Amino acid sequence: MQDLKAELTASLDEAEWQWLLPHVARDSLIIVTPGLNIVDVGVAIANNNVLLVENWINEQLISKPSLNQMTQWQANMSKRFNALIVQPFVLIQELPATNQNYP
Template sequence: MTVSDEAYAAILGATAQIEWSVLEPHFARGDLLAVAAQLDLVAVAAAMMEDNSELIKGWMEAGQLQVASDAQAADWAERQPDTLWAVVIRPWVLVQERAA
């Protein structure tokens, strides 16, 4: 993937730590995508911005990028982790739980 340094920096600047309560409405609308911890959240966002369907399809097939599940939402609602990071790539909100 070839994303410019400026695009990467812009996405990185739009990425923030976030509370589950802020993400919950996005989950309810079905526009919350969960990104596996082993992926670079910014790189995934960049691939989505560039419409890199090959990369995105590979991550989805590997279960590394998926619509947030009911089980994930219930877990986040119960635990209220402080390790959630998110970035908006319209119409999606990408969320990643990072190791503490």
């Protein structure tokens, strides 16, 4: 499990909303709330930890993006997220707006 966590940590990257659109089309995006560690969520999904993942879903700590969220992000195509690919999903976590002032 440590190897998987290290591997996922190494593959964590930033992505702009426009880069995530193909994953929206495939319905493979999962939003991770800022209170959770995105790598820990990735490890749980990769290891098929159903109880933990179901708990996060029930507590609305992980979810599919809502139409309202996608509309807001669509208005700002350069909005940035932490992104982590855990096949077949792409986990995303909004970055604070302060990180979004780069050209």
